[in-house]
Amino acid sequence: MVKAFKHPLLCQRWQGVFVVFIALMLLPGVTVAQKGSKIRTVIIDPGHGGKDPGALGKRSKEKDVVLDVALKTGQYIKQNLPDVKVIYTRSKDEFIELHRRASIANENNADVFISIHCNASKSTDVYGAETFVMGEHKNQANLEVAKLENNAILFEENADDEYGGFDPNSNAAYIALSLVQSEYKQQSLSLAQKVQTQFTERVGRKDRSVQQAGFLVLYRTAMPSILVELGFLTNPKEEAFLKSEEGQVYLASAIYRAFKEFKTEFERDNSSPVKLTPEEEEILAPGGRQNVKAPEPQVKKPEPKEAVRKATPKKNMLEYKVQFATFPHEISLTDKRFKDIPVLWSYLHNGIYKYTSGNFSTLNEAVNHQSLLRKQGYADAFVVIFSEGKRITLDEAKIIEKQQLNK
Structure with a gap:
């Protein structure tokens, strides 16, 4: 078990933390619609990596499964959508800070950000796929997923300074984070729903639906952004599927198809300036x-x-x-x-x-x-x-x- 920060989110720092989180939505960048009528660059972000293994199954680690699925997803896009540039936040087993992942997207003026993860639960009976967008968690389960993924900052050397003293295990900290509202939320929700549809209709996964929660990897991205939870490594049957070549191919294909559908709809809807008269x-x-x-x-x-x-x-x-x-x-x-x-x-x-x-x-x-x-x-x-x-x-x-x- 990784230890949390030694210091709590102190009351006297509350105002400063709020300012930092609200300011985070003011990063340079514009919506996809303002960039133009084409989606040209997608960031694929395999979660965790290196010293951060992520969720653990009996025979697998999240960092390995999501890297395989991410690389396959990118390959599908490269082969079938040659007009789209694919950029990975990591293409090997290495540790990349959460804030750096968002910076890669912003620095490359990306149009879409897709972060790929696997889930975990105390119960081995829980299974299914879900896709998250940045927002306020509606229940304790969503909050726990955010905590699980945000714990990655505990592997960072300068996390306290970089995230304003944010404690990923503190419920109170998520009150501030929930105030962050994105100009890309509707587009993010649209892409997230397409991913879930592909997962359930084409891959036969249990639909845990589109959810919202405060993810540190999403709150700095200046473009439509989603975080995909492929399934639960703590469920033996689902772990076997996620670890298998067939399962990874199906999941990568589903994400690719959802992205393609999102791209097609966006470019169709923004192909004529008449839309903005x-x-x-x-x-x-x-x-x-x-x-x-x-x-x-x-x-x-x-x-x-x-x-x-x-x-x-x-x-x-x-x-x-x-x-x-x-x-x-x-x-x-x-x-x-x-x-x-x-x-x-x-x-x-x-x-x-x-x-x-x-x-x-x-x-x-x-x-x-x-x-x-x-x-x-x-x-x-x-x-x-x-x-x-x-x-x-x-x-x-x-x-x-x-x-x-x-x-």
Whole structure:
């Protein structure tokens, strides 16, 4: 059994941990739709490796099984989708830090991230496949899976500094992590469901469905990302299947087919700019995403936005806002659809107009406001951080936070 961190998640560090986790969703990068109409690069991430064996069966180790399946998956993609570049986070038995795996994806401007794992349980009767996306765990079982996979950071030398004191065995730590909301969540859910469909219909695996939980390997990826649990090594029958050449070929083929279907749908839906005309603007409205008829564009001078902006913040001060909608074209802040949104503000980011509500000096205030917006029906609302009017990256937020703490 690997030992946990010697120090607990201390109360006085709680605010700092929250800031770090919320800032993590502000890494450089844009959604696949903003990159273009093609999926060109996929990252395949075999979990664990080297000194980290992962889950253990009686005759197998997770790190070995997932590497075999990952390499087979990549080979299927290379052979059948020559326009897609396949990058592995590891292609041999070596230890790669969780944060480094996400960095590989971001640095290569990847369009999709697929992390492959095997599960474990105290009961040898539990079996089946499930696929996770980044989100809030809905039950204890999902939390335990996240803990199992996140324990990989205990093999890292600088884990305390890299993850802000995050303890993968602390229930409280996952409260902060659950606040991370991805702009790619819907796309991730779509890919995850396709994987599960392939697993159940083509490979005959028990469907443990699409799940959500706080995985450290997913929360820094700036693209649609999923974590696949192929099955339970602690179940003798399932372990035999996962370890077999036939089982690995079937599973790799299933992941490939799901990826291919996701790619085909995405490129079909984004092949024409007509999808993003002013007549078909998309907004996060009560009840979820829906297409809302936008008013016809009128030729007039841009309306000043200073009335809805607060005073320019002091240098190196962080601003917290809650983002709730995006548009490919600018929409007036006085539009009737925004009438119930307080302290409305918009900004242009990577060619997309994004709309926020609120302007707070502390994270707690922003989180409370986020909760209110979600109760009103804006289920995907999430906190974004600005400094001097500019949306900032994780590294920039860390620097500013340290400067504030040292004053």
